[in-house]
Amino acid sequence: MDQSTFQQFVLSDTVIVIHTERMLDNNNAHIMAEQLSEARKKGLKFAIIDMEKLDFLSSAGVGSILGSIEDFREMGGDIVICNASTTILHIFKVLDLGDYLKVMNTQEEAIKSCK
Amino acid sequence: MAATNTIEKLDDQHLEKQVLALDALSELTRQFAAKPDFQELLISILYTYSGQFGVGSCFITVRNPHSKSEKPVFAGISKFKDFKTFELFGAPEIDANYLLKKTKAYRVEDLRDEIKSDFTARILEIGNLKVLVPLIHGDKLVGLIGVGDKLKVSPYSDSELELMSSIASAITPLLVNSFLFKEIAALSNWYHEIINNVKQGVFVFDENRKLTGINQAGTDIMIRITDGEFNKSTISNQRLESVFSEKYFQGWHNRILDLLSNGEGQSIENAIAGRSELKQIFNIRATVVKKNRSGKGDLIVTLDEITEQKQNEERMFDLERLADKGLMAASISHELNNFLGIILAGVELTHAAVERNQNDNAVASLEKVKSNVSKMIRYTAGLMDYSRLDTNKESADINEIIEDVLSFLVVQRRFKGCKIKSQLTGGISKLELDTDQISQLLLNLLNNAADAIAEDKQKSGIIEISTSGDDKSILLTITDNGNGMKPEVKENLFKKQLTTKKTGHGFGLVTCGKIINNHSGTVEIKSQVGSGTTFDIRFPKQ
Numbered sequence: 057m058d059q060s061t062f063q064q065f066v067l068s069d070t071v072i073v074i075h076t077e078r079m080l081d082n083n084n085a086h087i088m089a090e091q092l093s094e095a096r097k098k099g100l101k102f103a104i105i106d107m108e109k110l111d112f113l114s115s116a117g118v119g120s121i122l123g124s125i126e127d128f129r130e131m132g133g134d135i136v137i138c139n140a141s142t143t144i145l146h147i148f149k150v151l152d153l154g155d156y157l158k159v160m161n162t163q164e165e166a167i168k169s170c171k
Numbered sequence: 172m173a174a175t176n177t178i179e180k181l182d183d184q185h186l187e188k189q190v191l192a193l194d195a196l197s198e199l200t201r202q203f204a205a206k207p208d209f210q211e212l213l214i215s216i217l218y219t220y221s222g223q224f225g226v227g228s229c230f231i232t233v234r235n236p237h238s239k240s241e242k243p244v245f246a247g248i249s250k251f252k253d254f255k256t257f258e259l260f261g262a263p264e265i266d267a268n269y270l271l272k273k274t275k276a277y278r279v280e281d282l283r284d285e286i287k288s289d290f291t292a293r294i295l296e297i298g299n300l301k302v303l304v305p306l307i308h309g310d311k312l313v314g315l316i317g318v319g320d321k322l323k324v325s326p327y328s329d330s331e332l333e334l335m336s337s338i339a340s341a342i343t344p345l346l347v348n349s350f351l352f353k354e355i356a357a358l359s360n361w362y363h364e365i366i367n368n369v370k371q372g373v374f375v376f377d378e379n380r381k382l383t384g385i386n387q388a389g390t391d392i393m394i395r396i397t398d399g400e401f402n403k404s405t406i407s408n409q410r411l412e413s414v415f416s417e418k419y420f421q422g423w424h425n426r427i428l429d430l431l432s433n434g435e436g437q438s439i440e441n442a443i444a445g446r447s448e449l450k451q452i453f454n455i456r457a458t459v460v461k462k463n464r465s466g467k468g469d470l471i472v473t474l475d476e477i478t479e480q481k482q483n484e485e486r487m488f489d490l491e492r493l494a495d496k497g498l499m500a501a502s503i504s505h506e507l508n509n510f511l512g513i514i515l516a517g518v519e520l521t522h523a524a525v526e527r528n529q530n531d532n533a534v535a536s537l538e539k540v541k542s543n544v545s546k547m548i549r550y551t552a553g554l555m556d557y558s559r560l561d562t563n564k565e566s567a568d569i570n571e572i573i574e575d576v577l578s579f580l581v582v583q584r585r586f587k588g589c590k591i592k593s594q595l596t597g598g599i600s601k602l603e604l605d606t607d608q609i610s611q612l613l614l615n616l617l618n619n620a621a622d623a624i625a626e627d628k629q630k631s632g633i634i635e636i637s638t639s640g641d642d643k644s645i646l647l648t649i650t651d652n653g654n655g656m657k658p659e660v661k662e663n664l665f666k667k668q669l670t671t672k673k674t675g676h677g678f679g680l681v682t683c684g685k686i687i688n689n690h691s692g693t694v695e696i697k698s699q700v701g702s703g704t705t706f707d708i709r710f711p712k713q
Contacts, residue, residue: 081198082198082199082201082202082215082218082219083202085214085215085218086211086214086215086218089214089218089248114191114194114195114198114219114222115191115192115194115195115218115219115221115222115223116195116198116199116215116218116219116222117218117222118218118221118222118223119217119218119219119220119221119222119223119248120218120221120222121222122221122222122225122226122227122322123217123218123221123227123228123248123249124249125227125322126227126228126249126250126322127249147191149184150184150187150188150191151188151191151222151223151224151225152225152323153225153322153323155323156225156322156323
């Protein structure tokens with residue numbers, strides 16, 4: 057039932073990229089939260105979440121990301137979303153997160169914004 | 172126009188939010204059904220609130236409504252992760268009743284104007300806490316969800332509070348049930364532990380008589396009996412007759428089926444299993460346990476190994492037989508002594524008669540000697556089967572037997588100090604009697620009478636023997652004026668090997684009891700210490 061982890065790449069000593077699978081919901085939300093927490097503990101300031109594969113995002117999935125955001129921002133970093141489909145972007149809008157979450161179109165743009 | 176559009180949009184957005192919340196709830200329910208891991212459920216609830224309301228930090232604390240002693244469980248994310256729950260919820264001084272007044276989500280700042288309690292003060296100390304959502308089950312407060320600031324740092328709208336309350340109402344029953352699940356899981360584990368630790372092998376067969384469960388002891392038994400052929404993985408789901416196969420459990424299947432058709436809760440004793448040298452013995456119990464009113468129910472078979480117990484029993488039996496043989500030897504020598512006494516007396520009589528040239532007397536005495544030697548031979552022949560006295564009954568006159576015995580006793584040294592009086596009623600009916608056995612009976616009783624007299628040296632001893640009859644039976648009475656018996660001796664006289672004599676071994680009377688039984692007779696004993704003893708033996712007429 058549990059997959060081990062999401063695919064992740066450490067780009068530099070401050071940036072990590074985590075790729076979602078097709079779904080981010082109750083079943084694996086805690087895995088995302090774990091990975092973000094681990095990254096932060098290692099001192100990585102910026103976590104880019106690449107949602108290219110993501111088809112389905114639930115409230116819990118969103119919550120797993122939000123749960124870590126404040127921690128990253130305290131360090132002077134942030135969580136950046138990229139490659140999200142229109143459906144996923146719509147969910148962010150419904151949940152009123154448009155103003156709050158940092159969303160970039162492509163991974164390159166996301167990486168660039170991490171300074 | 173724009174305003175209308177905005178309002179419409181807001182309505183849509185609100186609806187969509189609710190749809191998302193509904194999705195979240197159904198997800199939670201699904202997850203709970205699939206994997207009721209309590210801690211994971213709490214975390215999922217937190218992420219749901221977090222995502223749904225755009226909150227970074229929140230906590231949840233829940234306590235078991237069924238158990239007052241259990242501490243509340245706590246989970247938190249972000250800033251509330253390390254929050255100490257007891258500060259809020261677990262400590263006894265918390266006025267939880269206060270919280271019950273609010274059954275829906277409320278803003279923490281609203282508490283300010285309410286009751287000023289320590290609880291309130293503590294809540295307000297925690298700067299980040301913005302909304303509290305009580306979890307109410309029936310009339311009990313079973314938990315609390317605390318929500319921090321929105322990431323957008325905007326106030327929570329009433330509709331948002333409503334939604335929080337709705338989600339809380341939906342998840343509270345899930346949480347309450349999860350406690351039950353935990354208890355059930357713990358109980359289940361506990362029972363498993365117990366079943367796996369009992370000595371008996373326990374086998375469970377479903378209503379199609381396929382094996383669904385076997386405990387550790389049962390597994391051990393199977394491996395032992397089948398000499399390692401048994402395999403736990405392959406045996407599962409095998410039918411009753413395959414598990415207790417004829418190869419190793421000969422006849423078991425049929426016997427178990429018979430047992431079941433005879434009624435519940437019975438057992439098969441001493442069932443043998445195994446092959447050749449590996450034979451082991453079991454007691455089997457089989458019970459049907461019905462899960463519901465219809466259906467056959469599960470079959471529980473319990474095996475209790477008694478091989479060692481049986482081996483011990485066999486050893487005990489052997490020891491007892493050896494002991495019996497020892498006892499038997501004493502009993503035999505006692506009887507033989509009786510005969511030898513008579514034979515010796517006969518020889519002495521013959522000797523005396525020859526010396527006095529009394530040929531007729533000599534011949535008569537020798538005849539009696541011969542007769543008793545024959546009796547002895549018959550007795551020793553009968554010893555082949557010691558547990559049965561060989562009984563050969565024929566129509567006989569008891570008085571004749573008595574006179575016969577008396578004629579030899581009188582001259583014995585044992586009877587020197589005694590006077591024997593006989594009152595034998597003439598003309599009483601003949602009975603079906605084994606002459607030899609009755610002779611033995613008389614010998615034993617008269618010898619005992621003489622010994623009782625000898626122990627009391629002062630008196631002059633008198634032994635009276637009499638016979639009388641009525642239409643139903645013949646009464647034989649032997650009385651002595653010896654030293655009598657204590658009550659406890661009298662009671663146990665024929666029952667156990669008993670002797671009060673210094674050189675006695677108490678077997679004569681055991682034989683007497685057997686002889687009386689053989690003739691369907693009864694015996695009554697009257698005795699008083701210092702005065703003497705009377706035996707009243709009644710033989711029924713056939």
